[in-house]
Amino acid sequence: MILQVEDISVSFGGVAAVQDVSLAIEIGKITALIGPNGAGKTTLFNLVSGFLKPDSGRVFFEAKDITGIAPHLACRLGMARTFQIVQPFGAQSVKENIAVGAHLRYAGRADALRAAEEVAARVGLASELDKAAASLTIAGRKRLELARALATQPKLLLLDEVLAGLNPREIADVLPLVRGLRDSGITVLMVEHVMQAVMSLADATWVLSNGKLIAHGTPAQVTSHPAVVEAYLGHGAAARLKAGYA
């Protein structure tokens, strides 16, 4: 297990956003975290990656207790994340944006820029290196967000809806990329609503609803779980998944 979460809880005001959640993420796999909007998925990401401190519970990364650690320290240990709303440095080039991540591992500018080029090639941005980040389309910005996280050389990569806003063709282009990351040894934990991607990518799936875990298993198992259909998928989507298309 690369990541273990034990009985973690956090409340905002009176709202229990995440309640007694325990989960374990296996090394070298792609694990999906799904659930209704407002279920607490991003909050759980924030708790794990140090952007929020839990009220109770513990987070272990490679068996080391990192509960409440600052995000930059979590990143240094090898845990990087992306954000739903991507916010690149718009006036800077794609290469410079990626280099921001690379500087975690490379103090020298030339080294960081070279590492940025390598990462860009990996995510399909090699031809956009000198473009201003602001000039990228959403699909390009999502790849840039992924590249910035990858440049920190994570062992565990947390992806928060990297496919949102992409059309079916663009989604199909990103799937092999994520699979390639796993095959290169990076463990991936992804929050995703695009169920065709979850079905095709995930080795394991956790389902969060109202701040609590309600199901766990393979994508096929959880998508036929009645509570998951009720709270998250709806009967239409469940039927479409069963028929083989999302």
Place this chain on the structure above:
Amino acid sequence: MLEISGLRGGYGQVEVLRGLSLNVARGEIVALLGSNGAGKSTLNNTVCGLFPAFSGRIAFEGRDITRLRSHEIIAAGLIQVPEGRRVFPDLSVLENLELGSYRRGRERRARNLEKVLLIFSKLKNLLSRTAGTLSGGEQQMLAIGRGLMAEPRLLILDEPSLGLSPLLVEELFLLIKNLNRESLSVLLVEQNVGQSLEIAQRAYVMENGAILFHGSPEELLANPDLKRAYLGL
């Protein structure tokens, strides 16, 4: 209802829309599809008067609105729910909804508010919450609700399903269908091609600032090139 002909527009010197023509008839749901970067949002923002048209004509209910300011276009009943929700994060849910009727529908604000809360019953318990603290799905409901507060005659929805769970997406498309049945005309800009085509009467595919295809959903789905390019099939 909406007639766009030969529209050219963009940002500053950059031409994004290259002589585009599109129309929406009264009571229709029209889907506008296309890759990211095709110019769909630029089109919306030009139609709504946020960017000036370089040339061409936009008419709404027979009236030329090409040079009108955005608040005048809103007053005419052409309302956009922007991509990415764009709720006012530091205002309450109620304040966000009330602002929807700032330019139009102000006299019937109370009645419309009741109507919107009937459609989005979840917002009823969130009225005093700061909009920025809502989840993505709740913010999307709020953004659509805010649009409805202005009593739209034509509603432009820019990627309303973005970031919503499958269940909410299904509810959203059902809602659009129901609003349409109550005589609302809709221009639906979506990446969720499959479900959009299920509820739309007509579809346009946009590429490089121009219309590449225009026809019924059935015609689009019967075209193998378009299917491959936009449905990833």
